[in-house]
Amino acid sequence: MVALRADMDALPVAEQTGLPFASKATATFAGRNVPVMHACGHDAHVAMLMGAAEILAGMKDRIAGTVVLVFQPAEEGPPVGEKGGAPLMVAERALAAPKPDAIFGLHVFPGEVGSLVWRSGPFMAGSDTWEMTVTGRQTHGAMPWNGVDAASVSASIVQAFNQIAARQLNVAHAPTVLTVGEIRLGTRHNIIPGTFEMTGTLRTFDPAMRTDVMARIDGALKAIGAQYGAGIALRWVGRNAVTANDPALARAMEPTLARAAGAGVRGDADYVMGAEDFSAFAAVAPTMFYHLGIGADAAPNHSPQFTVDEAALPVGVRAHVLTALDFLNGAGAAPAQAK
Ligand SMILES: [Zn+2]
Ligand SMILES: [Zn+2]
Incomplete structure (x- = not known):
């Protein structure tokens, strides 16, 4: 058959x-x-x-x-x-x-x-889908010091993720890609957003590299969360071998x-x-x-x-x-x- x-x-x-x-x-x-x-x-x-x-x-x-x-x-x-x-x-x-x-x-x-x-x-590649919820503090667009700017947090996360994939992994051993696919953020030009949702995908071939990237993501998010005073929760929600x-x-x-x-x-x-x-x-x-x-x-x-x-x-x-x-x-x- x-x-x-x-x-x-x-x-x-x-x-x-x-x-x-x-x-x-x-x-x-x-x-x-x-x-x-x-x-x-x-x-x-x-x-x-x-x-x-x-x-x-x-x-x-x-x-x-x-x-x-x-x-x-x-x-x-x-x-x-x-x-x-x-x-x-x-x-x-x-x-x-x-x-x-x-x-x-x-x-x-x-x-x-x-x-x-x-x-x-x-x-x-194997794929791992992730979702993230980030909680800062919404404030007036003219007074950023009164809040925790979720837009800035999102920019730091995108940059950190690109750094992990392009600068911290031995891609000569096995190819790896970490992608942000979606950011849902903000409502109006004069409101600094307090929260956002982000989703993306991790592509790997090597199981040890997969574990390593996940740990590096965790480390980057802890550091960014501490730097801004924002709450960051990432969830791994789907996997293909x-x-x-x-x-x-x-x-x-x-x-x-x-x-x-x-x-x-x-x-x-x-x-x-x-x-x-x-x-x-x-x-x-x-x-x-x-x-x-x-x-x-x-x-x-x-x-x-x-x-x-x-x-x-x-x-x-x-x-x-x-x-x-x-x-x-x-x-x-x-x-x-x-x-
Ligand atoms: Zn497709
Ligand atoms: Zn297809």
């Missing part, structure tokens, strides 16, 4: 592609009304797995096993305080019976249209992906700092995850200009179908024999 996975969710981004079918959808996210866009290409993932479903269903009697199609919600992370995504599917035993012997997945990324790219072993490709499976599937590709094939890609909750499926079976190029000049994933060159879609369909068929026909099913 083999499983193929596509994720389905979108992002709170206002689409600016100018496409005739650009999203106009809105939804409620974290208590706010937000625009909704497939800024990570998960709509393309669904389309490609539907295409693979049609082909595989049409040749059912010639398939040497079972193919399970996994349409997964909430890859970008469930709402705060909820469970979701791949970890919840695994916890709810969605793939427990019957249990697949291998799980494949792909993601669209900027790159030569139709190229297929992966890396044996660790491929995509490193997405790693099973080396034997990756080796066995190299000829398959070379056949499927419409352009360059590369099995020794650079590390990718993007994260994937696909990593959770590694608890079920050996996994392999690869990237499909959707345009060398494509805007980055999560950008309001992100688009998919549709010439890449047949390549993704072919890759899904061929990885499933070749695996069921014995490629990568047994451990490589030692000689």
Whole structure:
């Protein structure tokens, strides 16, 4: 049995592609009304797995096993305080019976249209999502000395975090990124804000470096809190493990992906700092995850200009179908024999 996975969710981004079918959808996210866009290409993932479903269903009697199609919600992370995504599917035993012997997945990324790219072993970073609440003291915009200026505190935190990632870690050992993604601060030009909320993400490959960054964050926040007299509370609220490709499976599937590709094939890609909750499926079976190029000049994933060159879609369909068929026909099913 083999499983193929596509994720389905979108992002709170206002689409600016100018496409005739650009999203106009809105939804409620974290208590706010937000625009909704497939800024990570998960709509393309669904389309490609539907295409693979049609082909595989049409040749059912010639398939040497079972193919399970996994349409997964909430890859970008469930709402705060909820469970979701791949970890919840695994916890709810969605793939427990019957249990697949291998799980494949792909993601669209900027790159030569139709190229297929992966890396044996660790491929995509582990991610840790954090949220922070900072409490200073609100005061009049003309009299900062009467308060604790949350805007200044936020500037110091951003600067300290950039210092940690860029100046205190041996990035030659393993890449690490610490990002502030959101600051919610202030209401009016003449009010010095007393509180704010900040969120962000930490990306790591090395477990010891991950622990080290978390300790450095803690130290920086204690120092900044003391310096300003502000209360700072940081919470780690979500985690994806490193997405790693099973080396034997990756080796066995190299000829398959070379056949499927419409352009360059590369099995020794650079590390990718993007994260994937696909990593959770590694608890079920050996996994392999690869990237499909959707345009060398494509805007980055999560950008309001992100688009998919549709010439890449047949390549993704072919890759899904061929990885499933070749695996069921014995490629990568047994451990490589030692000689
Ligand atoms: Zn994404
Ligand atoms: Zn994505």
